[in-house]
Amino acid sequence: MSRRRAPWLAGLLLTLVIAGFVSHHASSAPDGLEWAAGESGFADTARDSATADSPLADYAVSGVDDGRLSGGLAGVAGVAVTLVLAGGLTLVLRRRTGRPAADAAAAGPARD
Amino acid sequence: MHVPDGFLDAPTSVATGVVAAGTVALALQRARRELDERTAPLAGLTAAFVFAVQMVNFPVGAGTSGHLVGGALTAVLVGPWTAVLCMTVVLVVQAVLFADGGLTALGTNVTLLGLVAVGVGYGVFRLLLALLPRTRGGLLAAAGAGAFVSVPVAALVFVGLFAVGGVADVPLSAVAAAMGGIHVLIGIGEAVITVAVLAAVVSVRPDLVHGAAHLRRPSDLATRPGLRAEESLR
Numbered sequence: 001m002s003r004r005r006a007p008w009l010a011g012l013l014l015t016l017v018i019a020g021f022v023s024h025h026a027s028s029a030p031d032g033l034e035w036a037a038g039e040s041g042f043a044d045t046a047r048d049s050a051t052a053d054s055p056l057a058d059y060a061v062s063g064v065d066d067g068r069l070s071g072g073l074a075g076v077a078g079v080a081v082t083l084v085l086a087g088g089l090t091l092v093l094r095r096r097t098g099r100p101a102a103d104a105a106a107a108g109p110a111r112d
Numbered sequence: 113m114h115v116p117d118g119f120l121d122a123p124t125s126v127a128t129g130v131v132a133a134g135t136v137a138l139a140l141q142r143a144r145r146e147l148d149e150r151t152a153p154l155a156g157l158t159a160a161f162v163f164a165v166q167m168v169n170f171p172v173g174a175g176t177s178g179h180l181v182g183g184a185l186t187a188v189l190v191g192p193w194t195a196v197l198c199m200t201v202v203l204v205v206q207a208v209l210f211a212d213g214g215l216t217a218l219g220t221n222v223t224l225l226g227l228v229a230v231g232v233g234y235g236v237f238r239l240l241l242a243l244l245p246r247t248r249g250g251l252l253a254a255a256g257a258g259a260f261v262s263v264p265v266a267a268l269v270f271v272g273l274f275a276v277g278g279v280a281d282v283p284l285s286a287v288a289a290a291m292g293g294i295h296v297l298i299g300i301g302e303a304v305i306t307v308a309v310l311a312a313v314v315s316v317r318p319d320l321v322h323g324a325a326h327l328r329r330p331s332d333l334a335t336r337p338g339l340r341a342e343e344s345l346r
Contacts (some may be wrong), residue, residue: 019164027177036290043278047118087156094147
């Protein structure tokens with residue numbers, strides 16, 4: 001493993017471990033907004049999302065009964081999708097090496 | 113702090129949707145200046161990391177939890193406009209695939225966690241960067257303060273939206289006190305995680321960190337363990 005690649009692989013591995021394993025140990029207590037909504041009496045105005053029946057809803061893979069496995073798989077899937085979307089978007093937008101920044105900025109939203 | 117569907121009325125949700133769309137459109141143009149061959153992969157990894165860490169709620173006092181927002185951390189790592197895009201991708205993935213944060217509330221969540229948390233976090237960071245010593249410690253302190261402030265401010269902006277378009281008829285002072293109070297505590301966790309992650313990245317690859325450009329002198333880099341100066345300056 002080259003010295004240049006090691007930090008990237010370590011970062012990716014850490015991200016997958018957090019989403020796949022550490023997430024299982026997250027607190028299941030209501031978050032700040034949920035708590036505040038309950039305290040001040042508007043929690044019951046929340047509506048289910050239109051995606052509430054999605055196969056990954058609430059960070060669980062539907063059909064996988066083991067909670068730890070289900071949550072871990074959902075987390076890894078989310079990391080993969082986020083990495084592809086955000087990484088793809090920023091790769092499309094980036095300046096090409098050797099090309100002055102002014103050119104890239106002047107090109108505006110048009111794709112190269 | 114992912115707002116579900118139903119808390120805010122339709123006009124408010126449409127308005128925040130317009131604000132979010134405008135912000136993302138602007139970010140798509142401005143982020144080009146922040147992204148190059150080396151920083152674009154960091155932006156992708158940072159977004160994935162924020163998604164992962166947002167799954168890990170930490171306990172905050174009695175029966176409540178919070179998780180990293182990541183707006184300040186992302187802005188310091190990859191630049192504020194790129195951070196808007198990273199946070200938006202995370203929020204879209206969470207809302208569409210994981211039913212975390214409402215679909216009609218997506219504009220609200222992008223406004224609060226993409227625009228406000230990033231803007232306030234990065235603004236406080238830049239302000240303190242100008243005042244604090246130009247050292248690694250100064251950088252981390254500025255980022256930690258930006259992260260801390262960004263969370264209660266985003267919470268109070270939600271209270272402002274609730275004042276305009278909250279569906280429930282409840283006393284606004286109670287909402288403001290509860291939201292502000294709990295998010296000051298969550299902000300402490302935000303600052304701790306932000307400083308820890310940033311310290312790790314700066315110790316390995318300071319050349320990639322957008323907010324550490326002022327530390328990027330050859331003399332700074334040559335003394336970093338685990339980093340060859342000629343490599344980082346490439």
